[in-house]
Amino acid sequence: MPQVDLCFSPELLALYHLPGKVVVVVDILRATSSIVTALANGVTHVFPVAELAECRALGEQHGCLTAAERDGRAAAGFDLGNSPFGYLDGVVEVKGRAVAISTTNGTHALRRSLAADAVVVGAFLNLQAVVEFAEAQQKDVLVVCAGWKGQFCLEDTVFGGALAARLAASGFDVTSSDATLAALHLWERAEADLPAYLLQSSHVRRLNSLEANKDFVFCLQLDAYPHTLPLWRTDRL
Numbered sequence: 001m002p003q004v005d006l007c008f009s010p011e012l013l014a015l016y017h018l019p020g021k022v023v024v025v026v027d028i029l030r031a032t033s034s035i036v037t038a039l040a041n042g043v044t045h046v047f048p049v050a051e052l053a054e055c056r057a058l059g060e061q062h063g064c065l066t067a068a069e070r071d072g073r074a075a076a077g078f079d080l081g082n083s084p085f086g087y088l089d090g091v092v093e094v095k096g097r098a099v100a101i102s103t104t105n106g107t108h109a110l111r112r113s114l115a116a117d118a119v120v121v122g123a124f125l126n127l128q129a130v131v132e133f134a135e136a137q138q139k140d141v142l143v144v145c146a147g148w149k150g151q152f153c154l155e156d157t158v159f160g161g162a163l164a165a166r167l168a169a170s171g172f173d174v175t176s177s178d179a180t181l182a183a184l185h186l187w188e189r190a191e192a193d194l195p196a197y198l199l200q201s202s203h204v205r206r207l208n209s210l211e212a213n214k215d216f217v218f219c220l221q222l223d224a225y226p227h228t229l230p231l232w233r234t235d236r237l
């Protein structure tokens, strides 16, 4: 029976064997939520890159839009920041365009996960799409939490618990890793009122101080985009 495991931070990835597995990269606030929102709203594909210079170069090379964030703020000189509303508010026309994206933690986590058999982007917004992909693959699943600068973060782990709960219902083993058990416990505590539970998290406090709290509420919607599955292919999602 395939297993579900969780890596709490990209800094711990060296402890995991990725070949043969499906990796689900998650950065609820906000990189993976924004990537899902982008692709659900007409963006053709996303180039997730670690460095700002690479993001800028891809913009020039492919004539695509660029989106970048550092320390929670939109980086200067790019078309978009890291708010999902950048793909919804119509200020920048995104439909039919590709976007190169670089963020503090999320795009790094993704680039460090590429040794897996398949790498997908997960968020509460597309939880069911991730569940259905994992069910179809029937391989071990590793949730890679982007965290914050190498440290554990609550909202990515709670997402891992939500995913594990759904995969348990379709026969995945969610009992052989303490990380998964911990994530399931957190999900059980959070599930009834996710925004209220996650108000405690350090990243929510960080976003609130940047007046990005509407992003927080948006990113916690379950299954708003149930058919959007960003899947890594060669150099893009």
Ligand code: 3SL
Binding pocket: 027, 029, 030, 031, 032, 069, 071, 072, 073, 082, 103, 104, 105, 106, 107, 146
């Ligand atoms: O670190 C990241 O990848 C970002 O998602 C962080 S923020 O939500 O834009 O602050």
